[in-house]
Amino acid sequence: MITNELKSAVETKVLEVYLKAQEVFGKMFDLCKIEYKDMGSTAGKAHYYENRITLSPTLLQENGEEFINRTVGHEIAHIITFKLYGQIITPHGKHWKSVMVKLGMNPTRCHTYNVDSVKRNRRNVKRIHYVCNCQSHMITIMMHGRIKYGAKVTCRRCHTPIRLNTFVENIA
Secondary structure, eight states: OOOHHHHHHHHHHHHHHHHHHHHHHHHHOOEEEEEOOOOOOBOOOETTTTTEEEEEEHHHHHHHHHHIIIIIHHHHHHHHHHHHHHGGGGGHHHHHHHHHTTTOOOOOOOOOOOOTOOOOOOOOOOEEEEEOOOOOOEEHHHHHHHHTTTTBOOOOTOOOOOOOOSSSOOOO
């Protein structure tokens, strides 16, 4: 659970970055919405078209001021970059880096937070047995569902379509 103090600090940082952007770029920007949701080891995510950022409440709680200074600014820079340059941008490309520098931030891409508390346990993910012409493949339930509804998945080695193995009992 995020404290009101942390939420307030995030909102203050958002406002601070937007005011700096208005000063630097001479343009008014609508403040983005903020939502909190754990997304595995992802600290934050910018949703350009919705003018919204999603932040990990757990990583925020665990990393406090560092998270606010680094991640919040990083995600706001994505929103500002999109508003300045539109769809032509790559997420961590030259336009975003330029915006980060102009806003006085270090344009680094990945965080170094300890993610043990939010990391998804991939070992316990149920897998389904598929085969191709050259080997076996253990496919996640999510990928199995995509294949079931028409996704075409081929083996990287032999380039043939993978198919459900009906001869062997599927194991978890």
